[in-house]
Amino acid sequence: MFQSNTFKDQVVLVTGGRSGIGFQIAKDMLQLGAKVIICSRKEAPLKEAAEKLSEFGVVDYQACDIRNTEEIQALAAMIKEKHGRLDVLVNNAGGQFPVLAEYLNDKGWNAVINNNLNGTFYMIREMANAFFIPQKQGNIVNIIADMHRGFPGMIHTGAARAGVENITKTLAQEWSDFNIRINCVAPGIIESSGLDTYPQPVQDMFAEAKKAIPLKRFGDVKDISNAVAFLASPLASYITGISLYVDGAQHLNYDKMGMPNVLKSFLNP
Ligand SMILES: CCCCCCCCC/C=C/C(=O)SCCNC(=O)CCNC(=O)[C@H](O)C(C)(C)COP(=O)(O)OP(=O)(O)OC[C@H]1O[C@@H](n2cnc3c(N)ncnc32)[C@H](O)[C@@H]1OP(=O)(O)O
Numbered sequence: 001m002f003q004s005n006t007f008k009d010q011v012v013l014v015t016g017g018r019s020g021i022g023f024q025i026a027k028d029m030l031q032l033g034a035k036v037i038i039c040s041r042k043e044a045p046l047k048e049a050a051e052k053l054s055e056f057g058v059v060d061y062q063a064c065d066i067r068n069t070e071e072i073q074a075l076a077a078m079i080k081e082k083h084g085r086l087d088v089l090v091n092n093a094g095g096q097f098p099v100l101a102e103y104l105n106d107k108g109w110n111a112v113i114n115n116n117l118n119g120t121f122y123m124i125r126e127m128a129n130a131f132f133i134p135q136k137q138g139n140i141v142n143i144i145a146d147m148h149r150g151f152p153g154m155i156h157t158g159a160a161r162a163g164v165e166n167i168t169k170t171l172a173q174e175w176s177d178f179n180i181r182i183n184c185v186a187p188g189i190i191e192s193s194g195l196d197t198y199p200q201p202v203q204d205m206f207a208e209a210k211k212a213i214p215l216k217r218f219g220d221v222k223d224i225s226n227a228v229a230f231l232a233s234p235l236a237s238y239i240t241g242i243s244l245y246v247d248g249a250q251h252l253n254y255d256k257m258g259m260p261n262v263l264k265s266f267l268n269p
């Protein structure tokens, strides 16, 4: 258990904090003493999530598409006005869809690269310039995915998340002079709202998929938020530039649940 004052008076931004994993990260941060800002694209569910989270502490929200630099700058301005600083950035916003590489068109490829790679970089750059570099203090945790051995069935996200992992290694070195730590959390398959977005044949595979995970279960959102809290906390003060796989050792197991075969069985382009 973390002490309830672990993040006391720290200001934490969680992208995609309206749902699933991001919501749990925001809730935990509030319960550990932080002031939290959540952002995502859809204003109405964002507001609703902020209302729920306000039970646990001080929470602000602002609609922001991480692919849009102007919207990110407006978010930074709001945070500066309300809080004057930012201590932790959790890049959780993202998503993709299952597809076989040969059927993925430019638009679909670009949509996922823009979201998961470009959007994450824009957010890191803007928040570092607005807060972390001038403060000479900052902490970034990037949620990536289990793409250790490639990502059959989701080539776009595998490439994007590998890019974020490499950004993390680069900035752990470039920005060490600014006392900025940056790490990744790589979730395996997590029981969250995100899984509902997968087509039924993929969901039908999930029970079978658990057998291929050494710990024989999917993770839950708390497994991820615990890892994020650890990496963002002083307990991890000598850790930067790493990826922490929170996946029941799934990344050591090459069999991606036979997913390409499942996709071939229902994809009919
Ligand atoms: C297999 C292994 C499983 C493995 C099993 C499970 C592994 C779990 C690991 C990971 C789990 C998670 O991440 S769970 C989290 C999942 N959550 C999400 O994915 C939610 C957020 N997702 C999104 O917002 C979207 O998927 C994303 C594409 C990234 C962004 O969308 P945009 O709004 O930018 O773009 P859109 O307008 O929707 O789409 C742009 C184009 O992308 C393509 N496109 C978009 N959605 C598409 C779809 N469902 N199927 C085909 N193509 C699609 C089309 O070409 C679209 O153009 P048109 O044709 O012209 O429209």
Ligand SMILES: NC(=O)C1=CN([C@@H]2O[C@H](COP(=O)(O)OP(=O)(O)OC[C@H]3O[C@@H](n4cnc5c(N)ncnc54)[C@H](OP(=O)(O)O)[C@@H]3O)[C@@H](O)[C@H]2O)C=CC1
Pocket (backbone or CB within 6 Å): 015, 016, 017, 018, 019, 020, 021, 022, 039, 040, 041, 042, 043, 064, 065, 066, 067, 092, 093, 094, 095, 096, 115, 119, 143, 144, 145, 146, 186, 187, 188, 189, 190, 191, 192, 193, 194, 195
């Ligand atoms: N669940 C799982 O098994 C795994 C999840 N992940 C990753 O973890 C993260 C959270 O996933 P999870 O909670 O399960 O899924 P959700 O779909 O519930 O969460 C995705 C969140 O990101 C937001 N978002 C997406 N695109 C953008 C954007 N361009 N700008 C701002 N916000 C955006 C969404 O809000 P809105 O639509 O309103 O913008 C939503 O709140 C995602 O990056 C996901 O890919 C990685 C591995 C496994």
